[in-house]
Amino acid sequence: MPADLAVIGLGHLGLPLAQAAVATGIDTIGYDTDPDRLAGLAADRTHHADIRRLLSGGFRPITDPAELGRVRTAVICAPTPLGADRALDLTDVADAARALAARLRPYTTVILESPVYPGTTEEFLRPLLEEGSGLRAGRDFHLAYSPTRQDPGSRAPSYASTPKVIGGLTPACTESAAAFYGRLTDKVVRARGLREAEMTKLLESNYRHVNIALVNEMAVLCHEMGVDxxxxxxxxxxxxxxxxxxxxxxxxxxxxxxxxxxxxxxxxxxxxxxxxxxxxxxxxxxxxxxxxxxxxxxxxxxxxxxxxxxxxxxxxxxxxxxxxxxxxxxxxxxxxxxxxxxxxxxxxxxxxxxxxxxxxxxxxxxxxxxxxxxxxxxxxxxxxxxxxxxxxxxxxxxxxxxxxxxxxxx
Missing domain, CATH: 3.40.50.720 (NAD(P)-binding Rossmann-like Domain)
Structure with a gap:
């Protein structure tokens, strides 16, 4: 049965998106290149209620990637952990792209949400999708990037009240992605392009790290000075x-x-x-x-x-x-x-x-x-x-x- 949305990657990135989509009535399927990931998520006691609500709302976890070829929008939420060399490991993104590319149909909107360095969507993801599908991004299918803005465990703000940044390969790609996210969030912010959207995530993460570093240094100094x-x-x-x-x-x-x-x-x-x-x-x-x-x-x-x-x-x-x-x-x-x-x-x-x-x-x-x-x-x-x-x-x-x-x- 065709679905409106496929969430590829059912970890900490994909789960909130799937929840938001199901809550607004979007027919959603979920696929993960690692079949143990959803099982592990279900075993996590903090997510029991989330998984139950998803399934009762009509969410369908799938094991056959062939169903990815029957959706209007596919969002890649694969993890990108730091490797031993401190560089991002894009293995899961590549696996997700290959699984999708083999079934990609014209006019599909493909969005990457995984945290990546600027340039990744166009220089890494785009070739995998085009080579695997024979289609051309920006002409045969839409390609965009949207940085995740999650605060795990927080009760506010909600997904709907958090503005969503969108950057597409072309203006038409941006508008297609914006139309999708407009069904989930109250405000969509259009970036100038893919790299601007990717850099937005990097700026937000770096802002957090730099300011935490400042107070960490202050903690050491204040302890030495006897200041609370x-x-x-x-x-x-x-x-x-x-x-x-x-x-x-x-x-x-x-x-x-x-x-x-x-x-x-x-x-x-x-x-x-x-x-x-x-x-x-x-x-x-x-x-x-x-x-x-x-x-x-x-x-x-x-x-x-x-x-x-x-x-x-x-x-x-x-x-x-x-x-x-x-x-x-x-x-x-x-x-x-x-x-x-x-x-x-x-x-x-x-x-x-x-x-x-x-x-x-x-x-x-x-x-x-x-x-x-x-x-x-x-x-x-x-x-x-x-x-x-x-x-x-x-x-x-x-x-x-x-x-x-x-x-x-x-």
Whole structure:
């Protein structure tokens, strides 16, 4: 049965789009080149209700890619993780493109939503689609890019109230993509072209990384000076203009794509400030471990042999997603110092650091009372920090979420 929309890639990018489409009555199918991805998503307890609502709304996950040739719009939402060389891995995008290209029909609108570097849609995706289909982008089918704007786990703003940026290979491509997204969102913003839309995503991600790096540096400086940074931020955010609050932490996680310093656009330039920001943010796990060792030492204990309990190992509160979480590096560094590390996370039933299983605490308060040091890495809603501060022998709060004076803060 033909569908209006095919979402290709059913991970953290494709699920919100599929939800929004189904909610507005768009007949939607979902396909993933990795058949285990949807199963893994369904097994994630934070997405149970989402999957049930999708299926009850008529969403159809498909296993036969032949059905991709019977849709009006296909949106590629494949993941683009950083590889070992810190460059984007476009393997899943390529697999999605090949699966679609073999069935691509004239007049179909193809949109890429995966985070990519500027130029990827035209120079990487377009040839795969054209070679596999025999069709020509901009003449036989529409090709566009639209950056994702998601805040996983957040209850606001909604998909419909978040403006959607569109950039097409041609003006007609832009208008075709805009017509589709106009059914899902209240406002569509037309970029000048593909690269402008791709660069929009990069600017938004870099803005976050640079500002987090600033407050991370401020956290280190304020600790050395005996200044309460969290109170400083509380005061600064009362300014009604020219300031947006960001907060420090033990590292930066998530799926955003910062401009890696090793990336060089065709002009040969680079964003030096972003490279410096990444260096600062990448040092935060080491700084968090340094603070752990110092706190233990100040209380007459050595990191070697110390029992350290890590609370929250995901990259964001109240989600199971561990993409880019600083927790594994912090755990590894503590283990290298000789500490005995355990963890607690209501969303992660099993956790490994470089294939080494980390013991999970069943009873949170008992584990905190037994640990020499408890470290809050992620502030899940279920954590009672006031109660934990009473039970824990020593509590380091890397998120500034505990009541004043209840814990040592990063």
């Amino acid at each position: 940074l969290w109170d400083v931020i509380r005061c600064a955010e009362t300014k009604p203009f020219g300031f947006q609050p960001f907060r420090p932490g033990p590292g930066v996680g998530g799926h955003g794509v910062p401009m890696d310093p090793s990336y060089r656009p065709p002009t040969g330039g680079a964003l030096r400030m972003v490279g410096l920001a990444q260096d600062i943010n990448n040092r935060m796990p080491q700084y968090a471990v340094q603070r752990c060792a110092t706190l233990l030492n100040e209380h007459g204990k050595s990191a070697r042999g110390a029992r350290v309990l890590l609370l929250g190992v995901t990259y964001k509160p109240d989600l199971a997603d561990q993409e880019g979480s600083p927790a594994p590096e912090i755990a590894r560094r503590l283990m290298d110092l000789g500490a005995s590390v355990s963890y607690h996370d209501p969303h992660v039933p099993d956790w490994r650091v470089h294939t080494v299983p980390v013991p999970r605490a069943d009873s949170l308060y008992e584990a905190a009372a037994a640990a020499d040091l408890t470290v809050l890495l992620q502030n899940h809603r279920t954590y009672d920090l006031q109660g934990l501060s009473v039970k824990a022998q020593l509590l380091l709060d890397t998120r500034g979420a505990s009541p004043g004076g209840a814990a040592h803060r990063l």
